[in-house]
Each structure stands twice: as structure tokens, then as C-alpha cells.
Amino acid sequence: MTQDEKDTIxxxxxxxxxxxxxxxxxxxxxxxxxxxxxxxxxxxxxxPTDLIYTILHELGHYFSDFHPNVDxxxxxxxxxxxxxxxxxxxxxxxxxxxxxxxxxxxxxxxITEYIEK
Numbered sequence: 001m002t003q004d005e006k007d008t009i010x011x012x013x014x015x016x017x018x019x020x021x022x023x024x025x026x027x028x029x030x031x032x033x034x035x036x037x038x039x040x041x042x043x044x045x046x047x048p049t050d051l052i053y054t055i056l057h058e059l060g061h062y063f064s065d066f067h068p069n070v071d072x073x074x075x076x077x078x079x080x081x082x083x084x085x086x087x088x089x090x091x092x093x094x095x096x097x098x099x100x101x102x103x104x105x106x107x108x109x110x111i112t113e114y115i116e117k
Contacts, residue, residue, distance in 0.1 A: 005048040008096055012055050015094060016040065021062060023055070033061040052096070053087070053106050060087030073115070080111050 016023050022039040031054045033040050040058040042051060060083035068075040084107045091098045 001048045005052065008052050009048075009055075011094060011096065012052065012059075016055075016059070021059075031058060033058040035061070035067070038062075049099070049102055050106055053098070053103055056087035056091050056096070057083050057107075057110075058087075059090050060084060063090070073117075076114055077111060080114055084111070 013023060020038060022037070024039060024041045025044040026041055027044060029041055029043060031040075031042050040055060040062075042054055042058070044051065046054060061079070063086050064079070064082050066079055066082050068079070088098065088103065090096075
């Protein structure tokens with residue numbers, strides 16, 4: 001992990017802590033945001049870039065106001081796309097540089113997984 005990546009993760013951890021959002025790193029679980037517990041769980045086996053982008057994405061869920069009462073494939077995809085979009089906005093707010101190609105590649109890969117479930 002580069003020093004820039006370490007600094008970016010530290011910046012995210014500081015922001016989360018300041019907003020009372022817990023961040024848990026795990027080895028054997030999926031990435032997710034627990035709205036009720038204000039907790040982001042991140043699988044640490046990802047590359048540093050994917051780890052940063054995933055934290056931003058999960059943070060996007062936190063700041064999203066789209067929480068449908070019905071769970072359908074369509075609402076799930078809408079929720080995920082919005083979280084990616086808000087996460088990208090958060091990167092700008094926090095001064096975190098994003099590689100557009102890598103961001104889109106990860107976003108499309110993750111959303112494709114949801115569509116194919």
C-alpha cells in the first residue's frame with residue numbers, strides 16, 4: 001500500500017469517526033452498510049484502491065435518502081447506483097482523487113453482480 005493510499009484511508013477513517021460511523025474491517029464477509037447501527041463493514045482482502053472506493057460507496061448509502069419499502073431487483077439497482085454516485089460526490093467533498101476508469105470498472109462490476117443474482 002502506498003503512502004497516498006494510507007493517507008486516504010486515514011482521511012476516510014477520520015471523517016467516519018467524526019460522523020459517528022463505525023468502520024469494521026473483516027476477512028470473511030461482504031462489504032455492506034448497516035443503516036440502523038451506523039456501521040460500514042469492509043472486506044480487507046481488496047486492493048487498496050478498491051478498499052477506498054468501497055468505503056466511499058458504502059458512505060454513499062449512509063447519505064442517500066433512497067430507502068424503499070419494497071425490495072425488488074429494480075430498487076436494489078437504483079439504491080446501488082445512487083450510492084456509487086453519492087460516494088463519488090463524497091470523494092470530491094473530502095478531496096480524494098479518483099481514477100475515473102477504475103471507479104467505473106468497480107462500480108459496473110458490483111452492479112452487474114446484483115443484476116445477475
